[in-house]
Amino acid sequence: MSDDMGLIQTSSDFLAQAWSKDSVGKQTSIYDPFSKNAIINTPLFYKTGPEVLQQSIASWFKSFPDALFTVKKVFGYKCNVVCKWVASGTHLGVFKGFDPTKKKIYCSGETTFIFNQEKQIVHYIATLNMEKFLAQLGPQKVSNKLSPQEILMSNLKLLVSSLKKTYNALTSREVECCSLFVSGFSAKQIGLMLRISHRTVETYLEKVRFTLHCTSRIQMIEKFLSEQTYFILQDLARLLTVNYSSNLLL
Numbered sequence: 001m002s003d004d005m006g007l008i009q010t011s012s013d014f015l016a017q018a019w020s021k022d023s024v025g026k027q028t029s030i031y032d033p034f035s036k037n038a039i040i041n042t043p044l045f046y047k048t049g050p051e052v053l054q055q056s057i058a059s060w061f062k063s064f065p066d067a068l069f070t071v072k073k074v075f076g077y078k079c080n081v082v083c084k085w086v087a088s089g090t091h092l093g094v095f096k097g098f099d100p101t102k103k104k105i106y107c108s109g110e111t112t113f114i115f116n117q118e119k120q121i122v123h124y125i126a127t128l129n130m131e132k133f134l135a136q137l138g139p140q141k142v143s144n145k146l147s148p149q150e151i152l153m154s155n156l157k158l159l160v161s162s163l164k165k166t167y168n169a170l171t172s173r174e175v176e177c178c179s180l181f182v183s184g185f186s187a188k189q190i191g192l193m194l195r196i197s198h199r200t201v202e203t204y205l206e207k208v209r210f211t212l213h214c215t216s217r218i219q220m221i222e223k224f225l226s227e228q229t230y231f232i233l234q235d236l237a238r239l240l241t242v243n244y245s246s247n248l249l250l
Helices: 003-018 050-063 130-135 148-166 172-182 187-194 198-212 217-226 230-249
Strands: 034-041 046-048 068-077 080-090 104-115 121-128
Touching: 003 050, 003 068, 003 080, 003 104, 034 050, 034 230, 046 148, 104 130, 148 172, 148 230, 172 187, 172 198, 172 217, 172 230, 187 198, 187 230, 198 217, 217 230
Parallel strands: 034 121
Antiparallel strands: 034 046, 068 080, 080 104, 104 121
16 A cells, blocks of 8 residues: 555544544544644644544534534545545534524535654644534624634644643743744844844744754754654744734734
8 A cells, every 4th residue: 555545544544433423532542643742723723632633523522413424535645635524413512602403504624634754643624614604503692703813813822832842941932933943934034023133033043953952944843843843833933924914914
């Protein structure tokens, strides 16, 4: 079996088993392919660790006990696998502030798996149209929706906090500088984004290199890849870039 086919099989098997009622709330090995710091990105949250995904799937089954999940198409390229799926279920439990409606709900979406060189899942991205999904439940009684900027800042804090658990000798600002640096930005560009001087950025980066025992950008990238944190740093850099762009428009 080729590497691509092996990853496709792993992804398909995971979705088929994880979204089966028989697996919910039980000790299972189906999450073993995930790295311990895997990024779990869904329409409802952005966190790290396969355990949060297992908890999330269990909560879906509490709201939709007869949920049926079917993979319709799977394709992969190198370390990426995309699964397109359809799902349905009867709304019998509270979900996102909606009391049970007993309505049959339908949705479709896709899940992307990104694997590292050890064939571990390091990034899980589930997408579906949540507005269309929630519209089937009826009008929302109370709107406590966060603004895009509030969601962005919440995700920024979550990623920094996650990285600091691994690199606890670094400050939050050093983690931010590091994420942008390994993503290819110069000290001047980083300073512009974070609104600090480029000399301050250079000081932060010097501390990072000393702490991590690295002398170059390449060494840092290799270290983060080996420790399975590179994708988290990339996501943090993307959010910092979006935050900078958003502030320019204010």
